[in-house]
Amino acid sequence: MTQEQWGKLQQNLLTTVGKNNYTTWIEPLEFLEITDGVAIFEVPTSFLGNYVSQNFGDLILHQLGEVGANVRRINFRVAANLSQRPAPVAKKETLTDDVKQEEPAVAAAPQAAREDTVPGAPLDARFTFDSFVVGKPNELAHAAARRVAEGGPVTFNPLFLYGGVGLGKTHLMHAIAWELQTRRPDLNVVYLSAEQFMYRFVQALRDRKMMDFKQLFRSVDVLMVDDVQFIAGKDSTQEEFFHTFNALVDQNKQIIISADRAPGEIKDLEDRIKSRLQCGLVVDLHPTDYELRLGILQSKVDLHRRQYPELELAPGVLEFLAHRISTNVRVLEGALTRLFAFASLVGRPITMELTQDCLADVLRASERKITVEEIQRKVSEHYNIRLSDMIGPKRVRTYARPRQVAMYLCKQLTSRSLPEIGRRFGGRDHTTVMHGVKRIEELRQQDGQIAEDLEMLRRALEA
Numbered sequence: 209m210t211q212e213q214w215g216k217l218q219q220n221l222l223t224t225v226g227k228n229n230y231t232t233w234i235e236p237l238e239f240l241e242i243t244d245g246v247a248i249f250e251v252p253t254s255f256l257g258n259y260v261s262q263n264f265g266d267l268i269l270h271q272l273g274e275v276g277a278n279v280r281r282i283n284f285r286v287a288a289n290l291s292q293r294p295a296p297v298a299k300k301e302t303l304t305d306d307v308k309q310e311e312p313a314v315a316a317a318p319q320a321a322r323e324d325t326v327p328g329a330p331l332d333a334r335f336t337f338d339s340f341v342v343g344k345p346n347e348l349a350h351a352a353a354r355r356v357a358e359g360g361p362v363t364f365n366p367l368f369l370y371g372g373v374g375l376g377k378t379h380l381m382h383a384i385a386w387e388l389q390t391r392r393p394d395l396n397v398v399y400l401s402a403e404q405f406m407y408r409f410v411q412a413l414r415d416r417k418m419m420d421f422k423q424l425f426r427s428v429d430v431l432m433v434d435d436v437q438f439i440a441g442k443d444s445t446q447e448e449f450f451h452t453f454n455a456l457v458d459q460n461k462q463i464i465i466s467a468d469r470a471p472g473e474i475k476d477l478e479d480r481i482k483s484r485l486q487c488g489l490v491v492d493l494h495p496t497d498y499e500l501r502l503g504i505l506q507s508k509v510d511l512h513r514r515q516y517p518e519l520e521l522a523p524g525v526l527e528f529l530a531h532r533i534s535t536n537v538r539v540l541e542g543a544l545t546r547l548f549a550f551a552s553l554v555g556r557p558i559t560m561e562l563t564q565d566c567l568a569d570v571l572r573a574s575e576r577k578i579t580v581e582e583i584q585r586k587v588s589e590h591y592n593i594r595l596s597d598m599i600g601p602k603r604v605r606t607y608a609r610p611r612q613v614a615m616y617l618c619k620q621l622t623s624r625s626l627p628e629i630g631r632r633f634g635g636r637d638h639t640t641v642m643h644g645v646k647r648i649e650e651l652r653q654q655d656g657q658i659a660e661d662l663e664m665l666r667r668a669l670e671a
């Protein structure tokens with residue numbers, strides 16, 4: 209993102225948050241750069257950074273997305289007091305070191321300050337187990353994360369968490385790191401993205417410090433690598449990752465990995481790595497369901513209420529949002545932040561009408577969501593059967609199984625009710641749909657092929 213784009217974005221923020229908020233909180237932010245999907249802003253004090261992170265973080269993230277910036281998180285770096293700085297170093301180095309040294313909105317992992325350990329990435333102070341809402345789609349991932357965070361004997365290695373965009377992988381990884389820091393401060397816990405792993409590896413190669421690199425990474429007690437799909441196709445990084453991985457597993461050190469898909473599905477990842485990644489416990493974060501979305505909204509509302517205690521929230525608004533915005537949690541959070549900021553700006557209670565006005569674009573975008581017809585089409589293509597056979601009355605398994613898969617996906621990915629789905633499948637009864645959905649849910653647990661089909665179809669539909 210250029211400074212000019214940031215200027216435009218500031219204008220948008222001005223209209224959303226109001227002049228007072230803008231002058232106090234947004235104007236002092238200085239945009240520095242986007243690196244590894246993290247937008248870095250310089251702030252005059254850590255207090256300001258903290259406040260902006262908590263109150264406007266999601267809004268800024270949302271707006272960055274709107275101008276096409278590929279940003280997953282924002283970090284705030286307190287403006288440097290040059291007299292206290294060590295010798296100046298290269299720009300990228302300065303940034304990493306600064307993020308480590310400051311105590312900004314996003315706290316740095318404690319090990320980062322130690323010189324003889326691997327510098328990890330900063331942890332987001334908001335991403336703890338306390339703030340993670342558990343529901344059916346993420347309960348297994350959450351339980352596994354909790355277990356690992358206890359820091360007891362290593363039982364499954366690695367823990368591999370995967371799931372679609374914005375479903376909480378990074379949140380869980382950070383939560384594990386925070387918890388381990390509290391319970392086991394003696395452990396050297398390192399969290400970083402696969403991109404950062406590659407960056408450090410390339411840097412070590414360039415500086416001829418490979419031995420140091422190897423030693424540092426092998427001295428870690430818990431290694432957490434986020435978004436591992438990033439190293440796919442990057443041969444030498446994969447090679448090094450493989451050796452690091454093996455060395456740590458041999459020493460019985462815990463490894464936690466996240467990715468946007470299952471190990472077997474990551475293209476251009478060496479088979480030996482795939483199989484290594486599958487050795488431990490592989491758990492996925494399923495797309496959110498209505499109940500989880502509502503739970504998340506309720507927990508976030510409590511935070512917003514603290515900032516805007518005067519705002520009234522009409523009954524039914526959260527239910528409406530949970531129902532209508534089913535893309536991912538990040539979008540859901542952004543919508544809520546915007547809603548509160550907007551209502552405060554115009555000084556009106558949050559009613560259904562105001563919600564529809566304020567979030568018209570988000571709602572429209574979610575409306576353009578997956579339809580029953582799209583699912584039917586994709587599933588019939590996938591199984592190579594005719595659409596008419598999928599919807600028609602034939603009961604042979606060649607058609608019945610894909611039909612059940614399609615019904616299951618309709619239940620998961622659309623907000624249609626069971627009777628509605630039944631109607632779209634040649635006027636079938638809702639109990640037939642319910643049976644189909646249940647059967648596929650069972651098969652998903654028992655039959656790897658079905659699980660893989662479902663995952664592939666879901667991704668194709670969500671793309």
Ligand SMILES: Nc1ncnc2c1ncn2[C@@H]1O[C@H](COP(=O)(O)OP(=O)(O)OP(=O)(O)O)[C@@H](O)[C@H]1O
Nearest residue numbers: 339340341372373374375376377378379504537538
């Ligand atoms: N169950 C949950 N409870 C509370 N907040 C959640 C939950 N799941 C996700 N979030 C929030 O949604 C946002 C996106 O989550 P996160 O960054 O962890 O997603 P991700 O799966 O790592 O996505 P990506 O693939 O884009 O990296 C974060 O602000 C996170 O706190």
